[in-house]
Amino acid sequence: MAEDDRALPAAEELALARLALDSGDLEHAAGHVAAALTQAPTLPEVHETLARVGAAGGDRAVELFPLHHHAFVGNVVARAHLLAAAGRPAEGLDLLVAATGHAPGTDWAGVPWVTAPELAERLFPDRTARILMQVCAAVPDPVPRAGRAALTPYLSLARNAVAVHPEHALLLGAASALARRLGEVALAIRWAARGVRAEPSKLGEVWLGYAYRSGGRTREALAALGRAVEHDPDDLAVYADIAGTLADHGRLDEALEWIDRALARDPSFDCAVHTAHRLRHQRDGDVAHLVALADFVRDHPDDTHEHGDLAECCRSRPWLGQVTPAGGAVVEALRRAVVDDLGGVGAAVRLDAPAPPSAMRTVEVAAPGLRIEVADVGDPDPREPRRATTRQLWRYDGTTAVPAVPAPSPEAAERVRQVAHPAWPHPPAAYDAAVGLATLDLADLLGLLVHPPQAPSTPLGRVLGGQDPSLWVRCVQVWACLGILHHRTDEPWTASTRRRVLLDLVWGVEDWVTEAALFALVTAAWVDPAVRPDVAGVVAERLADAAAVARVRAVPIAVSLAHLALATPALDPETAALAVSLTRPPAVDRPSALRRLWRVVGTLFRR
Structure with a gap:
């Protein structure tokens, strides 16, 4: 996804868009509206002009905002709003979430159609849950306080969806994950607990465990994560989460026991290997653990996701x-x-x-x-x-x-x-x-x-x-x-x-x-x-x-x-x-x- 190098003020972009509209040049009008969206994504005048472009474009209005390999973020957002207006809000939300992943601090979703209760009624709860999980994957955990306002429209969507589908376990868990990232820990615990009661599952217990952990309720967090292991003993990422939680509270011996259990099942599982070396270095300070971790990282360049254990152990240490x-x-x-x-x-x-x-x-x-x-x-x-x-x-x-x-x-x-x-x-x-x-x-x-x-x-x-x-x-x-x-x-x-x-x-x-x-x-x-x-x-x-x-x-x-x-x-x-x-x-x-x-x-x- 790309930015626009022009960066004209939104008012100037809108003026140029209206001139292009008046002359029938829809492509240039669309380009200026897309640029205005990047400057002021929630400004009513921008959306009014976008609606005019959509009306003038008719059935091909969406195609005025093409999505190439390096799509311009303004095109992505404009297309999202037009899809929602055309009765395809789920597709529109997918594009808004993509824009959020590109620039999480921008309020791309702060528009009425996203926060309206009617949207939650029109979406299948499984689809809403997947959208919320996409948001979670696109933002830090937790989101810094300064960046939370831009994400609150998604939390409003979650509230509305839970109100419509109060016993849908997947939706409740995904909503809990988003609420936790945005600092709404009590709400996250409440939603995750309701989801587990509605349908006990490994994923539900993991969401509940994370919510409890964020709330400082370590005993309940470990219990929930332990139940997740009972649901699926082969998910070694949960073992690493339990070990990390125990280590954070000074229980290193217990933490290493969980890691050893994970490594006994799969000695090359990346999360367990990273956590094991980090905890062993934390226990005795021997740099050999960090060197072994660096060797593992070098020899396994295709790990499933990024780990920060090595950097965490080396941070602020002399020469490391x-x-x-x-x-x-x-x-x-x-x-x-x-x-x-x-x-x-x-x-x-x-x-x-x-x-x-x-x-x-x-x-x-x-x-x-x-x-x-x-x-x-x-x-x-x-x-x-x-x-x-x-x-x-x-x-x-x-x-x-x-x-x-x-x-x-x-x-x-x-x-x-x-x-x-x-x-x-x-x-x-x-x-x-x-x-x-x-x-x-x-x-x-x-x-x-x-x-x-x-x-x-x-x-x-x-x-x-x-x-x-x-x-x-x-x-x-x-x-x-x-x-x-x-x-x-x-x-x-x-x-x-x-x-x-x-x-x-x-x-x-x-x-x-x-x-x-x-x-x-x-x-x-x-x-x-x-x-x-x-x-x-x-x-x-x-x-x-x-x-x-x-x-x-x-x-x-x-x-x-x-x-x-x-x-x-x-x-x-x-x-x-x-x-x-x-x-x-x-x-x-x-x-x-x-x-x-x-x-x-x-x-x-x-x-």
Whole structure:
């Protein structure tokens, strides 16, 4: 279904429609009426003009609003109203529901013929039930409060139909499902319970269970879902629903018992597999469950419907679902300087050793008035790579870090602006999202790491630029490294350019780039089981090195590296234990400003 790019005001469209009508040009008149419907679907003047077009078109009036493969939504709605006027309201409702699925927030059905009690009398109750179920399938569950008004005409249809057919079980259940989605929980329970009394069935009990669950009546919900299983022991989706309900109330052992029962019947049933891995991760926090779920998703691309279990488990978790914010005195001073909008003038930070070069460079660009004083270099020297590498991103003039590679091209800078984000659903999704960087030159990708472009003029870019430039720099580095992971993917992994470059970055000077490159390697392990032993070995060596250095001097990236290790597939138990120990010491609580920033970022991401 398509939109109209013209987007003229409804009044102008109607004026043009009337002119076309007066000249006998019905096709142009119909086009303008359809466009007016998209602007004002309930405006009486629009419907009056549509009626004139219908009268002028006679028996072929409906054909003035064709439905092609990518039908214009205005044509769909106009055709629906004309079908209803011609005595075919069920067909008209089917089209209105299709428009609702295309744009659920628009009041397509808010017209008298839909809400009139007479309509329910003319429709067979089975047909009304199917129409209500189509509405339910087209909208979120539950519908956000702001979007409910546009759907209330369908609820009026449900009320009218139930009044005419008070004991029709299928109609009562479908009406209950719609009422529940629109926040009318008491009504949903009443209708579903009446439907089960009229005709006990699996579907009726499921609708009743969902209604009880929405009303917080967990015991009754579980009882109803249990009766649904008795009606049909082979419907494993109900087992997953019971398990999810139990888990939501902290009853994980019982929930897993239900999932195991489902998997015993069908080990590949998608709902049970997704729920099982989510609940097992919820129980013990082992990332292996999430990796196994990602493998299942990759190996079963034709699942019956979309699942959000993997994204739910990774959301807001370090590196699984988001960039880990940088810490340290330099970054905290930078955030204060940016929020105060003084550029750090007159402020100074004294360090015992050089901060990561990316942090120092970000301060130079975002808060040039902030003075950084380094008391000592420390040992091992943080300005030196941790291993011999063939690529140096930074060179030092004393304790001042200077980029050692050229700036990226404007095209590369713009490309990364379009994809860089501090959050992602899960590592495989981040990998897929970075495919747009695959065609960039390697020199450009390396240049992005030390010459990050300014944040884009988007809501997210303005938030990051105005509150935490360090987070934007880290975003660019993460996505540039994911771009490197897409570089020459035809090369076998072990001898590949992408692996060699990322290893150079991992073992370079201690920097935010180290974290970004290691995340790219961890992501490779998520999407390709064959590389997991290699990546797990690299992660283990890099974390062991950081832990060894941390015993003699501060390693600002150590905790983040530990979180990366805990996100790594097939990590050995000893390294996992080391990672847990590095994340265990109480960290300084994030400032309230940073917590607010992450709430804003999360809101923008969910949009």
